[in-house]
Amino acid sequence: MFMRTNVLVLLALSVAVVLAAQQPPPPAADANPLLKPWSTPFGVPPFAEIKPAHFVPAINEGIAQQRREVEAIAVNPQAPTFANTIEALENTGELLNKVTPVFSNLQSSNTTAELQAINREIAPLLSALRDDIRLNPVLFGRVKTLWDQRARLGLTPVQAKLLEENHKMFVRGGANLTPDQKERFRAINAELSAVGIKFGDNLLRDTNTYRLVIDKTENLAGLPPSVVAGAADAATAAGMAGKWVFTLQAPSIWPFLQYADNRELRTQALTAYITRNDHNDTYDNKALLSQMAALRAERSVLLGYKTYADFVLEENMAKTPDKVYALLNQLWAPARAMSLREAADQQALMKTLGATFTLEPWDWRYYQEKVKKARYDLDEQALRPYFKLDNVRQGAFYVAGKLYGLTFTPRPDLPTYHPEVQVFEVKEADGSHLGVYYTDYHPRPGKRVGAWSSTFRGTRMKDGQRIAPVVVNVCNFSRPAGDQPALLSLEEVSTLFHEFGHALSSLLSKTPYRSIGSFPRDFVEVPSQIMENWALEPDVLKVYAKHYQTGEIIPVALVEKIQKSEQFDQGFITVEYLAASILDMDWHTIAPGPVQDATAFEHATMSRIQLPSTIVSRYRSPYFNHIFGPGGGYASGYYAYIWSEVLDQDAFQAFREKGLFDQATARGFRTILEKGGTEDAMTMYKAFRGREPSVEPLLKKRGLK
Ligand SMILES: [Zn+2]
Numbered sequence: 001m002f003m004r005t006n007v008l009v010l011l012a013l014s015v016a017v018v019l020a021a022q023q024p025p026p027p028a029a030d031a032n033p034l035l036k037p038w039s040t041p042f043g044v045p046p047f048a049e050i051k052p053a054h055f056v057p058a059i060n061e062g063i064a065q066q067r068r069e070v071e072a073i074a075v076n077p078q079a080p081t082f083a084n085t086i087e088a089l090e091n092t093g094e095l096l097n098k099v100t101p102v103f104s105n106l107q108s109s110n111t112t113a114e115l116q117a118i119n120r121e122i123a124p125l126l127s128a129l130r131d132d133i134r135l136n137p138v139l140f141g142r143v144k145t146l147w148d149q150r151a152r153l154g155l156t157p158v159q160a161k162l163l164e165e166n167h168k169m170f171v172r173g174g175a176n177l178t179p180d181q182k183e184r185f186r187a188i189n190a191e192l193s194a195v196g197i198k199f200g201d202n203l204l205r206d207t208n209t210y211r212l213v214i215d216k217t218e219n220l221a222g223l224p225p226s227v228v229a230g231a232a233d234a235a236t237a238a239g240m241a242g243k244w245v246f247t248l249q250a251p252s253i254w255p256f257l258q259y260a261d262n263r264e265l266r267t268q269a270l271t272a273y274i275t276r277n278d279h280n281d282t283y284d285n286k287a288l289l290s291q292m293a294a295l296r297a298e299r300s301v302l303l304g305y306k307t308y309a310d311f312v313l314e315e316n317m318a319k320t321p322d323k324v325y326a327l328l329n330q331l332w333a334p335a336r337a338m339s340l341r342e343a344a345d346q347q348a349l350m351k352t353l354g355a356t357f358t359l360e361p362w363d364w365r366y367y368q369e370k371v372k373k374a375r376y377d378l379d380e381q382a383l384r385p386y387f388k389l390d391n392v393r394q395g396a397f398y399v400a401g402k403l404y405g406l407t408f409t410p411r412p413d414l415p416t417y418h419p420e421v422q423v424f425e426v427k428e429a430d431g432s433h434l435g436v437y438y439t440d441y442h443p444r445p446g447k448r449v450g451a452w453s454s455t456f457r458g459t460r461m462k463d464g465q466r467i468a469p470v471v472v473n474v475c476n477f478s479r480p481a482g483d484q485p486a487l488l489s490l491e492e493v494s495t496l497f498h499e500f501g502h503a504l505s506s507l508l509s510k511t512p513y514r515s516i517g518s519f520p521r522d523f524v525e526v527p528s529q530i531m532e533n534w535a536l537e538p539d540v541l542k543v544y545a546k547h548y549q550t551g552e553i554i555p556v557a558l559v560e561k562i563q564k565s566e567q568f569d570q571g572f573i574t575v576e577y578l579a580a581s582i583l584d585m586d587w588h589t590i591a592p593g594p595v596q597d598a599t600a601f602e603h604a605t606m607s608r609i610q611l612p613s614t615i616v617s618r619y620r621s622p623y624f625n626h627i628f629g630p631g632g633g634y635a636s637g638y639y640a641y642i643w644s645e646v647l648d649q650d651a652f653q654a655f656r657e658k659g660l661f662d663q664a665t666a667r668g669f670r671t672i673l674e675k676g677g678t679e680d681a682m683t684m685y686k687a688f689r690g691r692e693p694s695v696e697p698l699l700k701k702r703g704l705k
Contacts, residue, residue, distance in 0.1 A: 002452065002502050002524045003452045003454040032057060033049040033054060034054045041414055042414075042468065044414055044456065045417075045470075047415040055115075058099045059125070060125070061095060062093065062099055063126070063129050065096070067132070069091075069093070070136070070139065073088045073089060073142070085146060086159075086162055089139075090514065098457070103122075105454055109417075110447065111446040112446060120197055123193045124193060127193040131173070135175060135182050135185070137175070139170075140175040143167055143170055144170075147167040158513070161679070165515060166515070174186075177302065184302065188295050191295060192296070192299075195291055195292050197630050199625075199628045199629055199630075203448075206277050206623075210272045212245070212247075212272070214243060214246070220260075221260070224255070227256070228244065229481035230479070231244035233479075233481055250450075254365065257366060258380070266363070278620070285623070286599065287598075288628070289587075289621050289624070293308075294594070297591060307591070312521075312635065316521050316522040317682060324585055324639045324643070327643060331574065332582075336609075338570065338571030340571070342371075342572055345371050346359055349367060359614050361616050364614055372569070378561040378565050383489075383562070384487035386545040389487070390485070392496050393439065393500075395540060395541075396496060398544060399535075400504060404508065404666060406429070408427075420440065420442055423436060423437070434507055435470065437471050437472075441496075442486070447474065447476065451475040452499065452502075453474075454472050455470060455471050460512060471507055477492045497535040498529060500528075501527045502527060505676070508670060508673040510676075516677045516678050517676045518677045519681060523681040524640065524644070526644045526651065529648040530669075534660070537660060538559050538563075574704070575611070576617060576618040579605075579606065579617035580619045582605060583605050583606075583619075584624070584627050584634070584635070587621070588636035601621070619638075646694075647685060650693040650696075650698075651669065653697045654689060668687075669688060
């Protein structure tokens with residue numbers, strides 16, 4: 001997952017800033033580290049000095065500054081030029097762009113009730129600021145004048161792209177609406193921002209509240225010792241020493257469902273997971289998400305689009321909902337058929353084991369693991385000792401070194417926001433500074449679920465100098481258990497390489513302008529997913545997959561088993577993913593109108609596609625954070641993972657053909673990462689590959705053909 005934290009590009013006048021009366025008095029400005037230059041190495045945030053109380057005054061000051069800057073551009077008596085309008089706008093909001101990424105990253109990875117309250121306070125202010133800029137008619141008049149003259153301005157291609165994106169941002173931000181429509185547009189944005197935050201807070205609450213407490217050893221039957229040790233640690237941390245606690249966090253629930261012999265407890269755990277925020281209580285998300293879908297539909301129609309998906313996809317490679325549905329449907333039938341065969345295999349094995357019941361969702365991971373063991377003699381747990389977290393990260397660094405000549409130097413002297421966070425300086429082959437890379441790998445109550453890459457500071461050019469990025473990867477990996485270091489599952493290994501791929505994309509970016517730095521949503525997973533391929537290449541495994549106790553390199557036989565089992569369970573994986581993607585598209589192709597009943601809506605989707613009864617959509621609507629959470633960055637965009645996979649499989653095919661670390665191919669791919677959003681994604685891809693992408697490598701990899 002990829003989070004854009006530096007999207008707050010512009011703003012303008014009005015809106016009184018109201019501080020909640022019950023707030024403690026803000027600290028004096030000269031004591032607020034957010035308002036001072038940062039003298040830390042590489043100018044990273046001075047985390048130790050930053051207190052929650054510093055954010056509201058700094059963000060208010062940032063908002064005020066940007067309003068003044070934008071207003072000055074709007075009322076400039078000189079005729080609009082690219083420099084005095086487009087570039088000038090790009091350079092506004094320096095303080096906000098420094099402070100808000102720090103806040104939003106902490107709010108995602110290390111939140112507290114205090115930060116959540118601040119978020120609820122500042123989100124509407126930032127939403128209003130965005131609207132004020134985009135709905136400022138005088139400012140838009142200047143942008144439109146330049147847009148109309150664009151052919152005569154003599155702009156470079158990158159400048160032309162910045163102008164185009166700016167103009168589009170205003171139009172899509174409501175600049176062409178009538179005053180009445182603008183008022184409604186603003187109200188919808190404010191409401192969407194508030195509801196999205198509530199959705200996310202509710203989800204964090206329900207995820208953290210559930211505990212499966214085990215106090216009898218017989219209920220641990222089937223669980224590997226490391227999983228049991230982790231559950232014992234979790235119990236101790238929860239003040240229940242001597243018992244075992246399982247949670248809904250990924251490193252806890254998935255191994256439990258995979259190994260626990262006790263079917264009743266598996267049922268309880270999965271049911272808790274898939275009914276999060278669906279209990280008709282204060283924390284229920286159904287009404288909130290239905291409201292969001294209705295508001296998004298209404299706003300899109302206001303802007304002249306048929307649906308929210310049409311509005312979103314115009315900006316993506318896919319362009320239209322039809323194109324997205326076409327890809328999803330092309331994959332659905334073969335994936336579904338494959339999952340039915342997988343279910344039949346499990347049912348057959350169950351029979352030999354004397355099970356008399358029908359396969360249910362809480363049985364899938366458990367029996368699939370047994371089929372896997374029988375078929376490939378591959379035990380997931382036997383792999384973990386070779387995947388010590390530090391070694392896996394070293395493996396990712398190795399790949400970046402071989403491809404691009406990068407090096408990663410630990411910098412324990414740099415400030416961090418949590419003792420478990422580690423920092424590296426990233427350098428080019430010639431030793432020059434490229435950026436700073438933070439890793440934050442283990443779950444804790446203040447961290448959202450999932451894994452993502454984000455930036456504390458994005459790349460851009462300022463006064464002819466490249467501003468170096470400060471990047472962070474946040475994950476929820478298995479933590480050290482007992483006296484064992486953190487040992488990753490195969491899936492966690494892929495996730496580490498995946499997020500590292502996003503990080504590389506941010507680190508290698510050479511975009512001169514912050515607001516056109518990012519790839520379209522359906523291309524953004526290409527740099528991340530392509531890295532997953534190197535993770536399991538035998539030549540790369542040899543380098544990093546070493547037994548944590550003996551140092552022994554992973555045996556060739558085990559590597560072969562991993563490769564042979566790569567297509568295993570792809571029916572299930574593809575079906576649960578596609579179901580969520582189709583659900584996302586369905587929610588975002590509705591017409592405006594009465595708010596839908598979320599339960600009935602989701603049910604209608606799943607019956608239309610005939611989702612097998614043994615599989616649950618990877619995300620059900622009430623906890624589909626990608627599309628309804630704060631920002632909702634993947635709304636009408638969850639399909640992007642498989643769309644990107646078509647591209648990354650086709651791209652990796654180039655490395656297979658020319659060599660895993662072929663320098664010319666690596667240079668070609670690096671060019672795409674350097675350009676980011678400054679050029680059309682398909683144009684860049686064709687320049688790299690010499691043709692349009694083919695879907696064949698994806699079908700082959702997943703065994704769908
Ligand atoms: Zn991602």
